[in-house]
Amino acid sequence: MVSIADVAQDAGVSSSTVSYVLSGKRSISPETRRRVEASIHRLGYHPHAGARALASSRTNVLALSMPLRTDIDVPVLMGFVTSVVTAARKYDYDVLLLTNDEGPEGLRRVANSAMADALLVMDVEVDDPRIPVSQSLSCPTVLIGLPDEPGDLSCVDLDFSAAAKRCVHHLADLGHEHIALVGPSPAVYERGTSFATRFLRGFTTVARERGLHASSQPCAPSYEGVRDCLDGILVEQPRVTGLVVHNEAALGTLLSELRNRDMRVPEDVSVVAVSPDEMAANWPIPLTTVPLPSDDIGVLAVEMAMRELEGVKSPEVRLLSPRLTTARSTAQRH
Amino acid sequence: MVSIADVAQDAGVSSSTVSYVLSGKRSISPETRRRVEASIHRLGYHPHAGARALASSRTNVLALSMPLRTDIDVPVLMGFVTSVVTAARKYDYDVLLLTNDEGPEGLRRVANSAMADALLVMDVEVDDPRIPVSQSLSCPTVLIGLPDEPGDLSCVDLDFSAAAKRCVHHLADLGHEHIALVGPSPAVYERGTSFATRFLRGFTTVARERGLHASSQPCAPSYEGVRDCLDGILVEQPRVTGLVVHNEAALGTLLSELRNRDMRVPEDVSVVAVSPDEMAANWPIPLTTVPLPSDDIGVLAVEMAMRELEGVKSPEVRLLSPRLTTARSTAQRH
């Protein structure tokens, strides 16, 4: 392996000079810099990450803890992951992927053995065991999601309460008086994933404010789940004309089941959905949506981690304002 | 930070002894081992990964290179990723995630800077730029997928040719004489992803052998894509009674579009699909499928990498035999 010493010898300088050329932490004469860079190139030198980490106590690695579930929407998850990795590279960071099957121990292990400089924790639940562990670790941590007690950990998420409110206002503005929420899978509520609760709360609040008749149903992403959910809604609210869908995985099935029941969108029922950015084109009808900006969230999570690593920023909670893009799936009530 | 020297002092032994207690690379008296382990526990010692990597030239990290596409089926991808991470942990390995937006340079960077011991490359294309790079790296590499020229790299994938054959035989055995293949997105063919071609070839070969009338259409995963694809099939083959679907992302839309056109499954048309393991339950009707065993493939990829790292195994190509599980979506031709 070609080391910094080889480069130094080749360029006729000391190894510390080479190091400084690389890091830019002190000024180097143009001539020296040129020679060093030439040697680096000629010898095909690459710094050794382990040696660097040892000497500088910096790994340039971020650990990303990912849930291991089937009831969560996989494309959304993947959106986070890719945007985190891509954003991290902009800061010359790499990403180590942890899954939750190791439990919170993974975070502890990685932090203790100095494999990563900061921790990103996805899909946090209200009472997530990874939270106390992260807090005990004195390693900068950013949570993607919003637990009840973030303590001094940073959080970033979509403002799901505001998102629900936008959906309800939109339907109310169009004259709908009977609306229903198709929520996430029951399992999501049960394990206390806060975005579900926050969305539901926003939904209920504004529905009441606007004097609407509103109900809500969780919805398993299977065909039966969607069918039962629609049955439930139509029993409780036979006059429903507006649907808010907060369940990306069930959306496709739901739309085709509506058609199956001869409920036309938007003539018979308006549909507004929370949906990943990219999916818009995949539906039979352009959907009015509140996009779930997984890219923005991932990028922001990385940026917040970087700020904390630079020591110039204390932990904070950032909730992104939702946008609502209107399309043909919502219309004035007939 | 508590180091190995601290442990050694606390236990009254040398630091090399502590190291050997940890690695098990030489025998230690029970008494010494006990004392050392007690000290480790008491002081909360954790080995420093960077120092280890520097001294041993082993990182215990695997790099996983992931595509960054929207036309690939995301749940399948995620299946690979999670199974790789989980399997890696069994060998005390962690996984560094690379995306293809950095291009093949990511692999080079990670290997050169000794951030990983081996490379796993997902979703390889026939003429993938990551292949020559990997070959030049003298770093054990396992490809997930099967390129035209694997050279001396290991490969693991489902035997897609055999998978197609099973599907066609199944339909032929049920008496279907006019069948069609709903293939992946055109983009997948265009960029030469070999599984698409291998599947198509298997399909065509057996269809001819069995004397069937067969056609095939690529299919974009959008609603329009599915509609156009079905239109195309019904024009070319109005008498089709059997459909082979090799397009996980389009499957849901396709089923609902069939229903929309009053084509009942399986009464009017039998459907057999290549589909991720877990999805089976999500369809309105239990589907006859050839499961895509992403878990098995991920596990196998890790195992092959481990064998190569142990130096006891030379590169090999492993194609997994497909299973076919029958369900209600395929039936005897009426």
Place this chain on the structure above:
DNA sequence: TTGAAAGCGTTACCAA
């Protein structure tokens, strides 16, 4: 069965 000590490749401090 154990210890001493020489690396591993960088960084960063102290001098010049």
Place this chain on the structure above:
DNA sequence: TTGGTAACGCTTTCAA
């Protein structure tokens, strides 16, 4: 603007 040189924390060879 540069060089010398201690760390950094661990593994492993050589000796005992």
